[in-house]
Amino acid sequence: MKRIMSLLAFLLMSWVNLSQLQANTLPYEKLFTNDRLRIDLIFCGNAQQEDVYLAGYQHESIWSGPKTGLVEPYGYGNYVYELYLGETCVFSKGFNSLFQEWTTTAEAQTVDKAMTTSLWIPYPKTELRLVVYRRSSQDGLLYSLFETTIDPNSKLIRHGAQQNWPIYTVQEKGDPENHVDLVFVAEGYSKDDMEKFRADCHRFAENLFAMAPYDQHRDDFNIWAVEAVSEESGTDLPHQDIWKQTVLNTHFYTFYSDRYLTVPDQTLAASLAANVPCDALYVIVNTDIYGGGGIYNYYGLSMSDGKYSAEVFVHEFGHSFANLGDEYYDNSVTYEEFFNARIEPHVPNLTSLVNFESKWKDMLPENCPVPTPQVPENEGKLGVYEGGGYMARGLYRPWMDCRMKTNRAPAYCPVCQRAIVRMIEHYTR
Numbered sequence: 482m483k484r485i486m487s488l489l490a491f492l493l494m495s496w497v498n499l500s501q502l503q504a505n506t507l508p509y510e511k512l513f514t515n516d517r518l519r520i521d522l523i524f525c526g527n528a529q530q531e532d533v534y535l536a537g538y539q540h541e542s543i544w545s546g547p548k549t550g551l552v553e554p555y556g557y558g559n560y561v562y563e564l565y566l567g568e569t570c571v572f573s574k575g576f577n578s579l580f581q582e583w584t585t586t587a588e589a590q591t592v593d594k595a596m597t598t599s600l601w602i603p604y605p606k607t608e609l610r611l612v613v614y615r616r617s618s619q620d621g622l623l624y625s626l627f628e629t630t631i632d633p634n635s636k637l638i639r640h641g642a643q644q645n646w647p648i649y650t651v652q653e654k655g656d657p658e659n660h661v662d663l664v665f666v667a668e669g670y671s672k673d674d675m676e677k678f679r680a681d682c683h684r685f686a687e688n689l690f691a692m693a694p695y696d697q698h699r700d701d702f703n704i705w706a707v708e709a710v711s712e713e714s715g716t717d718l719p720h721q722d723i724w725k726q727t728v729l730n731t732h733f734y735t736f737y738s739d740r741y742l743t744v745p746d747q748t749l750a751a752s753l754a755a756n757v758p759c760d761a762l763y764v765i766v767n768t769d770i771y772g773g774g775g776i777y778n779y780y781g782l783s784m785s786d787g788k789y790s791a792e793v794f795v796h797e798f799g800h801s802f803a804n805l806g807d808e809y810y811d812n813s814v815t816y817e818e819f820f821n822a823r824i825e826p827h828v829p830n831l832t833s834l835v836n837f838e839s840k841w842k843d844m845l846p847e848n849c850p851v852p853t854p855q856v857p858e859n860e861g862k863l864g865v866y867e868g869g870g871y872m873a874r875g876l877y878r879p880w881m882d883c884r885m886k887t888n889r890a891p892a893y894c895p896v897c898q899r900a901i902v903r904m905i906e907h908y909t910r
């Protein structure tokens with residue numbers, strides 16, 4: 482049965498690829514308006530079983546993503562969502578989710594849970610079929626998880642944002658259509674903290690543009706800030722029984738890990754960006770306690786202050802914007818098996834060597850030994866170093882110490898930088 486499933490998945494994959502070829506020839510204007518549709522979904526299940534349900538639709542402000550090449554070329558993400566007109570794929574995007582992360586924890590072996598995830602698409606002019614695929618951790622192939630037909634004329638698509646917070650412009654460099662629209666959302670900032678929030682946004686922007694490759698791409702970014710007001714300053718620390726009334730209900734101690742800070746309801750986070758162009762959502766949490774998280778095409782977040790706020794922000798943004806994987810492999814996370822070393826991981830900066838050609842093999846110096854010895858002489862040299870993705874064995878990273886590994890690292894490695902540039906180019910074509 483499993484072999485038949487794999488075969489079916491292979492055929493499906495081939496079909497998806499074939500349709501992608503047709504997709505790029507269809508003009509955006511024929512299929513979509515200039516607006517954005519948010520699709521609210523609920524993912525539920527456990528480590529063995531996963532189901533998806535539709536919770537609703539929201540008509541939002543402008544579509545700020547690319548209007549050509551709507552089918553993403555990267556093959557990133559534990560999930561992919563696609564839109565079909567008949568048999569033709571007209572839009573595709575990968576993403577990760579908090580729910581998927583949770584399914585790799587020990588708790589998911591014995592408990593059932595549900596979590597929200599919202600997907601953004603350009604607003605369709607005609608009925609389109611939405612398919613959400615899940616990547617199998619066993620064979621790396623995509624299996625259909627959820628399907629529905631979107632009727633853009635349905636009277637039940639909500640209009641008007643539920644929360645109308647002021648939008649502050651951190652920097653505006655041009656048309657959202659060919660710029661990366663980064664949205665900072667205030668979390669745990671009271672009314673009296675709003676001036677601090679605006680200053681924090683400028684500091685975060687400067688931290689980003691101080692770092693290669695963003696330093697060469699300042700003019701490719703618009704940065705908007707949502708001045709969402711919380712009742713109280715700070716965030717929740719469940720393990721210390723500290724609870725704050727905040728707009729996004731962020732908390733540390735996610736999956737019982739002290740430093741893992743998350744927004745439990747992603748739809749709520751997405752809804753705060755309803756009135757603003759948005760390609761990348763980043764929540765700044767008003768605290769100096771060390772922590773954060775970053776999930777590809779989902780959200781990133783981290784603490785506003787403290788010694789490493791700049792390093793953690795740039796690290797988490799690497800996850801949420803460019804699908805970079807963690808290059809560290811200590812025991813500081815609660816995932817049981819986040820990556821399967823028997824298949825090639827979908828992140829650009831880790832390899833299991835199963836399909837190294839698809840990663841940074843083209844960048845390696847000639848005669849570079851694989852694996853590359855982890856000796857001081859190799860500091861600052863591109864290689865294939867064993868250890869990464871929370872695993873000491875079986876996964877390899879490109880650099881001894883990259884921003885995706887430690888806070889001590891001065892920069893992203895060349896492989897991470899290339900992946901970030903490619904993502905910027907995707908939004909600025």
Ligand SMILES: [Zn+2]
Binds near residue numbers: 893
């Ligand atoms: Zn790296």
